[in-house]
Amino acid sequence: VVTLAKKLHIKTYGCQMNVYDSARMADVLAPVGYAPSADAGGADMVILNTCHIREKAAEKVYSELGRLRLLKAAKEDAGGRMILAVAGCVAQAEGAEILRRAPYVDMVFGPQTYHRLPEMVARASRAGGAVLDTAFPPESKFDHLPAVPGAGERSAFLTIQEGCDRFCTFCVVPYTRGAEFSRPAEQVLDEARRLARDGAVEITLLGQNVNSYHGSAGGGGEWGLGRLIRAVSEIPGIDRIRYTTSHPADVDGALIDAHGHIAALMPFLHLPVQSGSDRVLAAMNRRHTADDYRRLADKLRDARPDIALSSDFIVGFPGETDADFRETLRLVEDVGFAQAYSFKYSARPGTPAAALEVQVPGPVKADRLDALQDLLNSQQRAFNESCVGRALAVLLDRRGRADGQLVGRSPYMQAVHVEDADARFGQVVDLEITAGYANSLAGRAAPPGATAENEKAYA
Ligand code: 5AD
Numbered sequence: 001v002v003t004l005a006k007k008l009h010i011k012t013y014g015c016q017m018n019v020y021d022s023a024r025m026a027d028v029l030a031p032v033g034y035a036p037s038a039d040a041g042g043a044d045m046v047i048l049n050t051c052h053i054r055e056k057a058a059e060k061v062y063s064e065l066g067r068l069r070l071l072k073a074a075k076e077d078a079g080g081r082m083i084l085a086v087a088g089c090v091a092q093a094e095g096a097e098i099l100r101r102a103p104y105v106d107m108v109f110g111p112q113t114y115h116r117l118p119e120m121v122a123r124a125s126r127a128g129g130a131v132l133d134t135a136f137p138p139e140s141k142f143d144h145l146p147a148v149p150g151a152g153e154r155s156a157f158l159t160i161q162e163g164c165d166r167f168c169t170f171c172v173v174p175y176t177r178g179a180e181f182s183r184p185a186e187q188v189l190d191e192a193r194r195l196a197r198d199g200a201v202e203i204t205l206l207g208q209n210v211n212s213y214h215g216s217a218g219g220g221g222e223w224g225l226g227r228l229i230r231a232v233s234e235i236p237g238i239d240r241i242r243y244t245t246s247h248p249a250d251v252d253g254a255l256i257d258a259h260g261h262i263a264a265l266m267p268f269l270h271l272p273v274q275s276g277s278d279r280v281l282a283a284m285n286r287r288h289t290a291d292d293y294r295r296l297a298d299k300l301r302d303a304r305p306d307i308a309l310s311s312d313f314i315v316g317f318p319g320e321t322d323a324d325f326r327e328t329l330r331l332v333e334d335v336g337f338a339q340a341y342s343f344k345y346s347a348r349p350g351t352p353a354a355a356l357e358v359q360v361p362g363p364v365k366a367d368r369l370d371a372l373q374d375l376l377n378s379q380q381r382a383f384n385e386s387c388v389g390r391a392l393a394v395l396l397d398r399r400g401r402a403d404g405q406l407v408g409r410s411p412y413m414q415a416v417h418v419e420d421a422d423a424r425f426g427q428v429v430d431l432e433i434t435a436g437y438a439n440s441l442a443g444r445a446a447p448p449g450a451t452a453e454n455e456k457a458y459a
């Protein structure tokens with residue numbers, strides 16, 4: 001008997017946690033007959049795994065749904081059926097509103113319910129009625145996900161923590177992802193071992209507030225992130241560990257110590273600060289000052305002198321004055337970032353900051369964003385140029401545009417291009433950096449032992 005797999009197309013928006021979730025949705029749907037497909041056209045199921053962080057996120061989902069509606073109609077004209085689903089944070093935030101505005105949608109489900117997908121699909125496959133599941137179920141989805149082999153990728157994501165209890169006043173995450181939850185350490189390690197067995201050399205531990213991790217560790221004990229990273233670093237085959245995203249007020253001594261002592265922990269940290277003004281930080285409910293952040297950066301550099309920092313910034317938070325904004329520029333000058341993301345504040349319905357009276361005018365936000373990005377871009381370029389002449393270990397896991405060209409990631413997350421390296425695809429290779437640009441580096445094969453100098457930096 002030939003069983004033809006049904007085609008499943010998942011379109012993923014937003015952060016790496018959504019990338020991870022999409023892969024797990026595919027795992028959950030495989031036993032009920034769905035195989036991943038790169039095309040939405042002709043698919044038996046299309047899932048939009050949505051993100052609510054950016055402005056007009058919901059509107060973008062509705063217009064994408066409008067396009068998919070045509071594909072769904074075409075499939076029906078051909079005598080087939082397409083199940084159309086909206087998942088992720090927009091699904092969580094909009095809920096039944098999606099079914100009202102786009103009644104041709106079959107399933108709407110939030111980030112905490114996708115382990116129930118087979119049951120939802122069975123319900124949606126029966127005629128009539130859409131499925132809506134935006135609950136925060138008492139059971140953890142992680143306890144119900146199949147233990148499938150990794151996809152064989154060299155650099156893998158692993159969600160260890162989800163949700164957030166910090167309630168920064170601009171942010172929707174505590175509402176869409178729910179309360180903070182840490183997976184038990186042993187469950188994380190099982191998954192990490194499986195990823196390593198299937199070829200992963202690099203693992204990125206994911207969480208909305210990943211360094212608030214406090215997973216149960218047997219015997220009534222709990223592990224923080226530093227301890228967990230140590231255990232992951234002991235898994236054979238795992239050469240590189242990263243984690244994202246972190247909150248400055250949740251960086252503890254054990255984590256700083258891990259940066260100083262665990263060679264596999266990459267010397268790069270995305271540590272969003274959002275603003276350099278104490279007044280704005282307080283209004284954002286960040287619960288630390290700009291000087292706290294400066295001191296934290298110093299401690300991390302004491303532990304690991306070559307650590308590179310990355311950050312997120314919001315300009316034009318309600319009530320932000322020119323003087324506040326200058327404090328942000330001053331913080332950037334003081335700390336120095338290898339890379340950063342910056343955004344104009346935009347109100348998210350339902351968050352405390354959205355209700356504040358003193359919104360900053362659009363043109364002022366635009367000017368501040370330009371000034372901040374000029375500074376951040378110049379720091380990024382300077383950092384990239386400072387790498388020229390150094391030898392860096394690069395994980396070559398993508399093919400470049402030119403024939404024989406490979407692209408990889410440096411320890412500092414820079415994209416590095418190398419020519420004629422085809423044979424080294426998938427490996428961590430020592431490259432001598434020959435050029436540094438605004439957004440990438442170029443390298444060539446370095447002599448053996450060339451990165452020993454870097455290793456000494458923190459030994
Ligand atoms: N407006 C602008 N930027 C925001 N971010 C989160 N919420 C908002 C908002 N309402 C930014 C923050 C966060 C990043 C993921 O997105 O900088 O760290």
Ligand code: SF4
Nearest residue numbers: 164166167168171173
């Ligand atoms: Fe949002 Fe991060 Fe603040 Fe949590 S810590 S509320 S996820 S910005």
